[in-house]
Amino acid sequence: MRNRFTELFEGLLNSNPFKNYYKKNRLRPPGAANEETFMELCIRCARCIEVCPYDSIERADLFEKLQIGTPYVYPENKACYLCMRCMKVCPTGALNPKLTDGKHVRMGIAVINQNICLNFLYYKDEMTGVSSTGTAQLCGTCYNVCPYTDEAIVMEKFILPVVTDKCTGCGICTEKCPATPEKAIAIYPEGMPVDKNTGYFGRRSKVHGEERKKSKDALKGEKLLEEKQKIDSSDAKPDFEYNTENYDQEW
């Protein structure tokens, strides 16, 4: 009974446009269930909004896919300071009231854009000896303001900020980052697919995929298998022509 139409119908039923709607720098309050469950549970009572002492949480607008009235934290305006008040008042468990320790919060994860971050620019300048901006500025604000300094953000080579998986996604770094016009550090909400975050192997497979599409005589199916079976560490290595140059580019 499976045909194109049943599949189309299934697809329609399974992809609910109201429940998987993410944007960069737009987070659910701390302790929120995953986006789908959250949209089911949140009754838009605005309690969390009311109780937040920093006015971090705002109501969603009217024209955002039935999100109207649900709570969002926009870290570019005002980050969450992890006071852990909002989840206690939620009447439906959309925000988990059992959460008491800020360090278990996962609202999202911070991602640093290395082309904008002042410290990365400074480091590049120093390494190459050529000034790209004309001025050299050292920052490190995100490292200093992070509530979990040295856990969520660590300094590599003493000046390069790197976000670890301890990041709570509170967004204080984003709020305070001085880079203009665009902030150098952004929070991607929990559950949002971020290809910037896929890591080296994810990036490499993406490069492969694009390369494969381009070249006509790319190895496929049986031929690829044959080629792979030839791989043997004792012998001379077979040639694979993969372009490794842009693996580490900024995505």
Added chain:
Amino acid sequence: MKIKRYRRAAQLLTVFAIFFIPVLNVFELYFIKGTFISMDIGDAAMADPLAVFQSMIAAGRVNEYMLGSVVIPVVLMLLLGRVWCSWFCPYYLCAEFMSWMRGKLRMKAYKPKFAENIHIKQSKVRYIFLFAGLVLMAVAGVPILNLISAPGIISTQAMVLVKFHYVTFELVFVAVLLLLELFYFRFWCRFLCPTGTFLSFFRSKRGMTVRKVRTECSDCMSCVRSCPMMINPMTMGDTSHCNNCGDCVDACPDNKKEDTLKFTFK
């Protein structure tokens, strides 16, 4: 002392509260907090049962926070009937104000003639509307009926106004309803309001109910004329339509001599 005086006091106090609670919270006093979709007084949590019911359907499961927060409203409903509507709901107060306005504007009141079976018609429309809303909500998988809950909108808007100094577009919905109140007598509360309909499922005949305690009365029909829900208080006080406003008890002239139409518990 007229019941209406107490009722008006309770209503005004609620309206005051929806503006005052956010003010308290701005000053970080959290003893009482929330809106009319969900509210905490001390440690007692309350939430609109319909709102919670929706998120139960949408999520397909029940958790202890949901159950805990509907206990007080449901118990109140079982004990005192639909008092939420006539004693506390801010929309009801606005609707009563619109009735008063209609008198001031010398508009001919559109109040249909009383008919013994009107409550059946009302029920049909109410249940169909609620059911359609719930089906729509289940398809969307998101508790969207809260977006048309008049008391919820009014109190969340009040909170947003106090805390962030703006109001959003949802208020237009309430404004339109109130404007329509000028032409269709209490149409929202009688026929449509999903919150009221859902609450009235928990109406118990053993709770506070208007009853004619004497068999005879002067049959002046003052109570029938005064009832905002268009039912006959003498016989239908125990249906889910009556919201225990007490207007009929106030209107009954026989009450002065001898108890005739009264709130009773059984």
